[in-house]
Amino acid sequence: TQLLEQSPQFLSIQEGENLTVYCNSSSVFSSLQWYRQEPGEGPVLLVTVVTGGEVKKLKRLTFQFGDARKDSSLHITAAQPGDTGLYLCAGVPNNAGNMLTFGGGTRLMVKP
Amino acid sequence: GAGVSQTPSNKVTEKGKYVELRCDPISGHTALYWYRQSLGQGPEFLIYFQGTGAADDSGLPNDRFFAVRPEGSVSTLKIQRTERGDSAVYLCASSPTSGGYPGELFFGEGSRLTVL
Numbered sequence: 227t228q229l230l231e232q233s234p235q236f237l238s239i240q241e242g243e244n245l246t247v248y249c250n251s252s253s254v255f256s257s258l259q260w261y262r263q264e265p266g267e268g269p270v271l272l273v274t275v276v277t278g279g280e281v282k283k284l285k286r287l288t289f290q291f292g293d294a295r296k297d298s299s300l301h302i303t304a305a306q307p308g309d310t311g312l313y314l315c316a317g318v319p320n321n322a323g324n325m326l327t328f329g330g331g332t333r334l335m336v337k338p
Numbered sequence: 339g340a341g342v343s344q345t346p347s348n349k350v351t352e353k354g355k356y357v358e359l360r361c362d363p364i365s366g367h368t369a370l371y372w373y374r375q376s377l378g379q380g381p382e383f384l385i386y387f388q389g390t391g392a393a394d395d396s397g398l399p400n401d402r403f404f405a406v407r408p409e410g411s412v413s414t415l416k417i418q419r420t421e422r423g424d425s426a427v428y429l430c431a432s433s434p435t436s437g438g439y440p441g442e443l444f445f446g447e448g449s450r451l452t453v454l
Contacts, residue, residue, distance in 0.1 A: 228380075230380075232380075259442075259443075266447065267445075267447055267448075268342070268429055268431065268445025268446055268447055268448060269381070269429075269443075269445050270445070271442045271443065274441075274442070314380050314381070325383060325386060325394050325396070325397075326371065326383065326386075326443065327383055328373070328380035328381045328382070328383070329380050330379055330380045331378075331379065331380045333378070
């Protein structure tokens with residue numbers, strides 16, 4: 227059982243559709259990050275959320291950190307083929323220093 | 339280059355052999371992480387260095403795995419008596435953060451290890 231559970235694991239949608247992916251845990255995190263990874267490359271940071279209830283927007287992407295700091299969501303509006311990739315959430319459990327733990331990822335495919 | 343560099347990019351070895359994977363972090367970054375990623379899964383934490391010392395090695399799966407960072411820059415992940423289950427992409431990341439939450443991790447492209 228992973229500390230961070232992501233859902234769905236796979237998502238295939240048409241260009242222009244909206245989608246939400248989730249990152250859930252029973253543990254409290256001091257911060258959560260979202261990364262995007264393309265084949266053959268390392269993950270690249272999209273955003274870091276630190277405060278419970280925080281909402282951050284990055285163009286068509288909206289990130290939310292749960293009030294209790296146990297979960298997060300990523301919402302993409304009007305998805306484009308360029309959004310295709312593996313979306314990973316990662317967090318540092320409280321009192322775990324700098325050990326950044328990743329979820330299993332959501333693999334998104336956006337078809338033109 | 340300015341990014342994290344990992345060598346080799348691809349390594350094929352036979353079961354039982356010894357392997358070394360090298361990571362050259364971004365200059366000046368004090369924190370260095372090693373992760374292992376299997377196909378279709380998220381990265382699995384192995385070890386974290388702050389400077390020259392291993393601040394957290396709780397993710398190393400067993401004593402066949404060892405990592406060093408003798409001068410606080412380049413790191414080497416060493417795997418003894420490799421097993422087929424060690425096959426994965428080994429990712430290295432560095433971060434400028436010296437305390438508090440990790441901040442942004444900058445990843446290399448990984449070293450793909452295949453154990454036959």
